[in-house]
Amino acid sequence: MPTSVEIPYRAGVARTDITPRTSVWMSGYADRKHVSKGIVHPLWAKVVAIDDGERCVVIVATDLIGLPRTITDAVSEWVQKEYGLDRSQILFNSTHTHTGPVVWPNLSVMFGLGRKEKRMLLDYACKLSEDLFLTIGAALQYRSPASISYGLGKAHFAMNRREWTPDGVSIGANPAGPVDLDVPVLQVLSEDGRLKAVIFGYACHNATLNSDSYQFSGDYAGFAQIELEKRHSGATSMFLMLCGGDQNPHPRGSLEIAKNHGKTLAAEVDRVLGTKLTPVKPPIRTAFEDIRLSFAPHTRQVFEDHLQSADGSRVRRAKAMLKAYDEGRAIRCTSYPIQAFRFGLDLTILALGGEVAVIYSLKAKRAYSGNLIVAAYSNDVMSYIPSQRILREGGYEAVESMVFYGQPGPYAEDVEARVTAGIRDVMNRVGLAPKKEAASEPSSAGINIPV
Numbered sequence: 454m455p456t457s458v459e460i461p462y463r464a465g466v467a468r469t470d471i472t473p474r475t476s477v478w479m480s481g482y483a484d485r486k487h488v489s490k491g492i493v494h495p496l497w498a499k500v501v502a503i504d505d506g507e508r509c510v511v512i513v514a515t516d517l518i519g520l521p522r523t524i525t526d527a528v529s530e531w532v533q534k535e536y537g538l539d540r541s542q543i544l545f546n547s548t549h550t551h552t553g554p555v556v557w558p559n560l561s562v563m564f565g566l567g568r569k570e571k572r573m574l575l576d577y578a579c580k581l582s583e584d585l586f587l588t589i590g591a592a593l594q595y596r597s598p599a600s601i602s603y604g605l606g607k608a609h610f611a612m613n614r615r616e617w618t619p620d621g622v623s624i625g626a627n628p629a630g631p632v633d634l635d636v637p638v639l640q641v642l643s644e645d646g647r648l649k650a651v652i653f654g655y656a657c658h659n660a661t662l663n664s665d666s667y668q669f670s671g672d673y674a675g676f677a678q679i680e681l682e683k684r685h686s687g688a689t690s691m692f693l694m695l696c697g698g699d700q701n702p703h704p705r706g707s708l709e710i711a712k713n714h715g716k717t718l719a720a721e722v723d724r725v726l727g728t729k730l731t732p733v734k735p736p737i738r739t740a741f742e743d744i745r746l747s748f749a750p751h752t753r754q755v756f757e758d759h760l761q762s763a764d765g766s767r768v769r770r771a772k773a774m775l776k777a778y779d780e781g782r783a784i785r786c787t788s789y790p791i792q793a794f795r796f797g798l799d800l801t802i803l804a805l806g807g808e809v810a811v812i813y814s815l816k817a818k819r820a821y822s823g824n825l826i827v828a829a830y831s832n833d834v835m836s837y838i839p840s841q842r843i844l845r846e847g848g849y850e851a852v853e854s855m856v857f858y859g860q861p862g863p864y865a866e867d868v869e870a871r872v873t874a875g876i877r878d879v880m881n882r883v884g885l886a887p888k889k890e891a892a893s894e895p896s897s898a899g900i901n902i903p904v
Contacts, residue, residue, distance in 0.1 A: 461505060461735050464599035464641050466650045466689045467591035468499045469584045471515065472669055473554050477573050480518040481551030482664035483563045483766060483857060488570075489554070493670035493708065494679060496553055498585055499691045501641065501650050502592040503601065505735035510542050510794050511589055512652065512802075514691040516671040517547045519834030521559045522788070524578060528585045535586075536593055541741035543589070544792055544804050546693050547830045548674040550659040552666050556581065559834055562769045562859040598644040602730035603800050603824050606636040606721040610673075610714050611657035612703035613811070615848060622848030626703055632656075633696065633814050636718065637826045638725040639733070639800075648685050653677075653722045654693035654826060656811055661702045661711035673702060676715025677722070684723055694830040698808035698837050699850050731824065734797040740882035741792045744875040746838075747865040748785060753778045755862075770856050784861050790832040791875045795883035800824045803876065804831035807838040810850065813869075817876060820887040836860050841869040 472495045476488040496516035503510050511532070525545045532538050555561070557574040566574070613630025615622050639652040659672035671678065674692040681690035702714050756778070759771035777784050792804040801824070803817060809829035817827050829838075836858040837850040844851045844864060852863050877887060 460598040460600055460644055462599050462601060463504050463596040464601070464649060465502045465592040465594065465596035466500065467588045467595065468497050468689060469588045470495045471498045471517070471581055471584055472496045473577055475573065477577060478555045478564055478566060478570060479667065480553060480555040480560050480563070481660065484664050485667070487667070489669055490667040491669070493552070493668045494675055496550075496669055496671060496675070498588050499689055500588045500592040501652065501689070501691065502589070502596055503599070503737070504596060505737045508542070508737045508739065509538060509593070510737055510739060511538065511544065511592065512691070513543070513545045513585060513589065514652075514693060515545070515547045516550055516675055517553050517556050518549055518551065519547045519559050519830055520545050520556060520832070522833045523558065524556070524582050524585070525832050528582055528589070531586045532589055535590065541739040541792065544794065544802070545832050546804065546828055547834065548659050548671055548692055548694050549808070549830050550670065550672045550675065552662050552668065552670045552672055554669070560857055562766050562773065563857045565765050565769065599649055600642045601733040601796070602640045602642075603733050604638045604640070604725040604728055604730040605824070606638060606725040607634045608636050608655060608718050608721050609634055610702050610717060611655065611697065611700045613699060614701040615699050615843070615846070615850070622846050624701070624849050626701070631811050631815060632700060633811050636721050636725070638722050640726055640730055648688040648726070650689045650691060651681060651685070651722060651726065652691045652693060654695045654828060655718060656695035656697040656814055657700045657702055658697050659694070661705045661714055662708065663706055666708070670711070673711050673714035673718065676712050677718040680716050680719035681722060684719070693826070693828045696805070696809040696811045696814035696827055696829045698810045698829060699843065700811055731799060733799045736797060738795045738883040739793065740879045741790065742875060742879050743788050743790055744871060745786045746789045746868055746871055748787070748861050749863045749865050751861050766856050770859055773859055774861050787835050787860065789835070789872070789875070791879045792832060793879045793883045795885060798823065800826070801880070801883065801885055802826045802828060803880070804828045805838070805872070806831055806833040807836055808834060808850070809838045810840050810843055812840045812842070813838070813872065816873070821880060821885055822888055823885070838872060839864065839868065841866065844868060
């Protein structure tokens, strides 16, 4: 039976079904041939709002490929005007399901869409923005006394996907590569001790299903959330995508496998909920910073040459880059968001934009003391974020994927150093300094992270 608990917070939870009402193009795979056909289960935007009496934070979890800045910035501005929250207090995360809709303009170079198809996706993005704002408002409105606690589990179906072949690195299976099997769990209890929400995460692509899947679903993360809500009637289950940019489910390839991975993850979360968890206490501190990441040098001639490519995505990227050159604004860098929520001395959530390689999570958890959740796919998904080692090795995450993201090419050699410095700055702003032995840690190009 539920029991009374210490009540240091107020928390509100809300959700909205964000499944497209019509058939639209799905994102994640460039070789899809047509629009969606049906639904396995609904896609959701779920929100938890937590305040300690002095400061409030909002976590938005979406069953989508990713949210672009055009959406997260607009929604944040609305929330600031209506509710007084600043940008550092609002965290957006996406599960990166490959069986969800295109979220315009994220990965828009991937497909050669007609005017009508683009109009439908623009309409969906507009409606999605409104839904996110309204769902945040509902979570803020329905805050009530709550307590929060933290636990940690493990799941073992993630595998590094950067496989070495005679032709270089390809997407496959690399059981010897770095991996992060942690399953962080946040439990939110109501005043009477009932489970109000559970927030959990995992560092693995939501890509169990292949490009021949045309029904909307949240992949393994969607099935895990459904299973947990079956086990805990009345509770809201929310998934945070962690640093799984170079991680795939293993095995993968069918709906049944996706369901099994979801049940495996849900069972581990449920096991953790049954253990003695660590209370998470106030105060809440937040920080948000935009840094700049530079691209490797490029010239106009590179994109002139790509206009002759048989690859439609490469041609579309080339046209966009040449247009930028013509307008005198050749793209040399991109904005990159880094955010942190810190709850007392008990827990820190670090949120990074883009499809972040797992090495960043492993390095951060080694560098900083205490309980740390390192989420990726947060606030913007502009590209993969490779480590220095991955950048030098090449392969999809470092090079080929940049075409689909409409970026001019690979990042400059200092990408890992810039992200690491940005993380350090944001963590310092919430009062968490790196451990002394990690203060001068070398880049991933020169170290092996134990797994």
